[in-house]
Amino acid sequence: MPPLDLGVLISGRGSNLQAILDAIADGRLDARVRLVLSNRPGVEGLARAERAGVPTRVIAHRDFTDRDTFDAAVVDALRDAGATWVVLAGFMRLLTTTFLDAFPHRVVNIHPSLLPSFPGVDAQQQALDHGVRITGCTVHLVDAGTDTGPILAQAAVPVLDGDDHDTLAARILVQEHALLVRALSWIAEGRLQVTPPAAPGGRARAAIAGVGTALGLAAADTALGLAEGGRARGGVGEVGEGA
Numbered sequence: 001m002p003p004l005d006l007g008v009l010i011s012g013r014g015s016n017l018q019a020i021l022d023a024i025a026d027g028r029l030d031a032r033v034r035l036v037l038s039n040r041p042g043v044e045g046l047a048r049a050e051r052a053g054v055p056t057r058v059i060a061h062r063d064f065t066d067r068d069t070f071d072a073a074v075v076d077a078l079r080d081a082g083a084t085w086v087v088l089a090g091f092m093r094l095l096t097t098t099f100l101d102a103f104p105h106r107v108v109n110i111h112p113s114l115l116p117s118f119p120g121v122d123a124q125q126q127a128l129d130h131g132v133r134i135t136g137c138t139v140h141l142v143d144a145g146t147d148t149g150p151i152l153a154q155a156a157v158p159v160l161d162g163d164d165h166d167t168l169a170a171r172i173l174v175q176e177h178a179l180l181v182r183a184l185s186w187i188a189e190g191r192l193q194v195t196p197p198a199a200p201g202g203r204a205r206a207a208i209a210g211v212g213t214a215l216g217l218a219a220a221d222t223a224l225g226l227a228e229g230g231r232a233r234g235g236v237g238e239v240g241e242g243a
């Protein structure tokens with residue numbers, strides 16, 4: 001298969017972008033980042049892209065009167081750059097159907113919770129406020145809802161006594177980087193299968209061929225036990241591979 005031609009949309013720090021760039025550089029991900037596009041100028045993620053020799057663009061949402069015209073400009077930039085898949089890596093804008101129709105089932109998001117729990121902004125604080133003991137991260141395809149699209153992969157992360165927003169976010173972020181790269185590599189291998197909704201208004205489903213369940217465990221200083229079929233592994237792993 002040819003490498004994935006990625007456009008990566010960011011709004012800030014770009015650590016997930018960095019994970020993608022690093023995985024490409026050391027051969028773990030068969031992809032090319034055709035464009036890194038930010039809706040905010042001067043952010044750290046743009047500097048990361050420049051250091052990696054990747055083209056960058058800034059399209060400021062504030063320069064547009066509505067979401068559709070902003071999205072159309074972003075679509076044009078991605079197409080001009082040759083991107084055929086889009087990764088939302090900390091991109092803090094909701095996308096319209098103008099965008100999603102341009103890349104059907106080809107927009108991937110990383111979200112710092114186990115969806116469908118805690119969609120939207122500050123998922124880590126939502127998890128702390130709710131008092132959950134396990135949270136995590138999710139890679140999913142983007143649909144017109146907020147963090148509602150078909151789930152590709154999830155990794156579980158324990159909430160530890162004494163966690164605050166920053167400690168929890170940092171523990172989740174380690175898993176985000178691994179999970180996003182893993183999910184993109186599955187896509188690059190042609191293993192993603194999307195099943196349309198069975199009925200109008202229903203839910204599309206995503207599956208990864210050859211992977212029964214994509215599930216990981218955070219390596220933390222707690223013996224969190226979680227297993228499927230009697231097996232549990234540390235780090236982002238594949239439980240039920242080949243099932």
Ligand code: GRF
Pocket residue numbers: 010012013014015016017045089090091110111112173176
């Ligand atoms: C990550 O937590 C990601 O899950 C969320 O926004 C954050 C972006 O971080 N969507 P970074 O810019 O990739 O460092």
